[in-house]
Amino acid sequence: MTATAAPPAIAVSGLRKAYGDHIVLDGIDLELPRGSVLALLGPNGAGKTTTVNILSTLVRAEAGSARVAGFDVATNGFAVRGVIGVTGQFSAVDGLLTPRENLLLMGRLHHLDRADRGKRAAVLLDRFELTEAADQPAAALSGGMRRKLDLAMTLVGRPSVVFLDEPTTGLDPRSRRVLWDIVRSLVADGVSVLLTTQYLEEADQLADTVAVLDGGRIVAHGTPAELKRAAPGSEVRLTFADVAALGRAADAFVSGVRDDATLTLAVPSPSDPPSVRAVIDRLERSGAVAEHLEVATPGLDDVFLALTGPDARKVAS
Amino acid sequence: MSSVTLALTDSTTMLRRQLVHLRRYPSLTLMLIGMPIFFLLLFVYVFGGTLGAGLPGGAQPGAAGRSAYLTYVTPALVLMAAAAASQGTAISMAMDMTEGIVARFRTMAISPGSVLAGHVLGSVVQALVAMAALLLAAFGIGFRPSAGLVDWLLLGVLLVLIALALTWLTVALGLVSKSVETASNLPMFLMLLPFLGSGFVPVDSMPTAVRWFAQYQPFTPMIEGVRGLLTGNASTATLVVAGAWCVGIALAGYAWARALYRRER
Numbered sequence: 368m369t370a371t372a373a374p375p376a377i378a379v380s381g382l383r384k385a386y387g388d389h390i391v392l393d394g395i396d397l398e399l400p401r402g403s404v405l406a407l408l409g410p411n412g413a414g415k416t417t418t419v420n421i422l423s424t425l426v427r428a429e430a431g432s433a434r435v436a437g438f439d440v441a442t443n444g445f446a447v448r449g450v451i452g453v454t455g456q457f458s459a460v461d462g463l464l465t466p467r468e469n470l471l472l473m474g475r476l477h478h479l480d481r482a483d484r485g486k487r488a489a490v491l492l493d494r495f496e497l498t499e500a501a502d503q504p505a506a507a508l509s510g511g512m513r514r515k516l517d518l519a520m521t522l523v524g525r526p527s528v529v530f531l532d533e534p535t536t537g538l539d540p541r542s543r544r545v546l547w548d549i550v551r552s553l554v555a556d557g558v559s560v561l562l563t564t565q566y567l568e569e570a571d572q573l574a575d576t577v578a579v580l581d582g583g584r585i586v587a588h589g590t591p592a593e594l595k596r597a598a599p600g601s602e603v604r605l606t607f608a609d610v611a612a613l614g615r616a617a618d619a620f621v622s623g624v625r626d627d628a629t630l631t632l633a634v635p636s637p638s639d640p641p642s643v644r645a646v647i648d649r650l651e652r653s654g655a656v657a658e659h660l661e662v663a664t665p666g667l668d669d670v671f672l673a674l675t676g677p678d679a680r681k682v683a684s
Numbered sequence: 685m686s687s688v689t690l691a692l693t694d695s696t697t698m699l700r701r702q703l704v705h706l707r708r709y710p711s712l713t714l715m716l717i718g719m720p721i722f723f724l725l726l727f728v729y730v731f732g733g734t735l736g737a738g739l740p741g742g743a744q745p746g747a748a749g750r751s752a753y754l755t756y757v758t759p760a761l762v763l764m765a766a767a768a769a770s771q772g773t774a775i776s777m778a779m780d781m782t783e784g785i786v787a788r789f790r791t792m793a794i795s796p797g798s799v800l801a802g803h804v805l806g807s808v809v810q811a812l813v814a815m816a817a818l819l820l821a822a823f824g825i826g827f828r829p830s831a832g833l834v835d836w837l838l839l840g841v842l843l844v845l846i847a848l849a850l851t852w853l854t855v856a857l858g859l860v861s862k863s864v865e866t867a868s869n870l871p872m873f874l875m876l877l878p879f880l881g882s883g884f885v886p887v888d889s890m891p892t893a894v895r896w897f898a899q900y901q902p903f904t905p906m907i908e909g910v911r912g913l914l915t916g917n918a919s920t921a922t923l924v925v926a927g928a929w930c931v932g933i934a935l936a937g938y939a940w941a942r943a944l945y946r947r948e949r
Contacts, residue, residue, distance in 0.1 A: 448792055
């Protein structure tokens with residue numbers, strides 16, 4: 368089979384889902400090429416988990432089509448389940464079993480033979496730094512270790528498409544980095560990953576493509592770099608002691624945006640030192656004395672805030 | 685792998701998991717096994733002297749009454765042991781549902797019925813252990829069954845059927861519960877039903893309305909069946925009625941549990 372003949376890891380079109388009157392997904396399209404990472408980014412309630420639940424055969428869509436590795440999730444759920452691995456938002460670990468037993472249980476359910484089960488468990492315990500805690504009950508693990516065990520269990524069956532629903536929520540920065548490294552190594556092995564997250568940095572770090580989901584629609588789609596380009600430009604923010612000084616400065620910068628409540632003037636400007644110096648020079652010539660200066664550059668956070676939430680929806684409609 | 689092999693393999697895996705749970709969480713098992721034995725001691729040594737004297741046949745109050753009552757009440761407590769064990773079924777099913785592990789199982793290419801089958805088989809094992817422990821305890825304090833080999837074999841079959849019926853029902857109760865607390869309370873009626881039957885006193889001594897309920901509720905033929913087999917004079921009609929109740933409750937519980945398990949969450 369040639370690479371072009373292989374179906375994409377995930378192909379979704381016109382996917383809709385509602386619970387009663389509440390529309391959760393309002394017709395979304397997605398495609399995840401094999402061996403890449405797609406981040407579904409969005410605020411709480413945007414429909415990220417519902418998308419994962421539909422693609423992992425837990426929930427049925429109302430309309431639209433969804434295929435995973437070429438298998439239709441609605442009509443061939445068993446085949447889909449055979450190629451996927453899912454780490455949901457809530458810990459799916461058996462707390463009464465030890466981490467090793469949890470992994471062996473997964474091995475049995477994947478119908479691996481005895482030797483293979485043991486080997487796979489040992490490899491994953493080692494890779495996820497769980498060997499020391501391998502034989503104590505999983506209920507005693509810390510949140511971060513539980514999360515790692517959760518992901519290790521997902522990988523026992525060597526899935527080719529992996530769903531990670533907010534995998535690092537509640538993790539400390541170090542554990543988060545460990546998880547990121549694991550995701551990168553999965554992708555290096557040719558696994559396709561669909562990741563949902565509220566953290567823009569996470570999408571920036573891991574994803575080849577980002578789809579921003581808000582109110583059940585995809586409001587932006589592209590590489591992290593493309594999305595950042597769509598962000599508002601950088602600016603120099605000047606804060607003054609009183610309205611009089613703010614007024615004098617505002618007269619000097621016609622393009623500045625004045626905020627009397629915070630006594631701030633936001634001046635659009637590139638963030639390189641000569642441009643910032645030019646702003647300071649003009650400020651001095653105006654005679655106004657600023658108390659504080661801040662250079663603000665756009666990040667994915669600004670894209671996120673610009674694209675999602677009630678204000679963004681108002682603009683869109 | 686054929687679907688039958690798949691179902692057997694995965695159900696065995698899930699049963700192993702349940703048996704490890706029973707070992708890891710011995711306090712629940714011990715409580716569920718211990719409570720009916722406590723009731724046995726209570727009913728024989730505290731109430732037995734007097735209650736035994738009131739049974740048809742008229743033993744003397746005191747030691748003779750106690751001995752007669754031990755023989756009379758043991759079948760009821762066998763049923764109570766099964767009911768207590770099935771309460772554990774509801775709890776462990778609800779724990780699984782709230783833990784997220786079932787969501788994981790549902791995204792895996794395994795036999796869809798194996799999760800429930802594992803719970804049911806594990807609980808049947810637990811119920812049989814609890815019922816055997818109760819019979820041993822009764823034997824230890826002087827109960828002498830007069831069952832023959834065939835009676836014992838039939839008793840084994842009946843107890844397995846009773847365990848299956850109560851377990852499928854309580855698996856469904858565990859699934860319908862939103863929380864582990866609810867799952868622990870919902871099956872409570874199963875513990876109380878033996879009291880409203882022929883388990884502790886003959887139904888003839890009850891007022892009409894209560895007697896009518898006691899005569900026709902499913903626990904009465906089950907208790908009478910166990911009693912008949914233990915004393916070696918079982919009536920075929922009672923055994924058939926008891927068996928039919930068990931099969932009916934098991935099938936209804938099975939259908940309900942399957943529907944609940946397939947429901948989207």
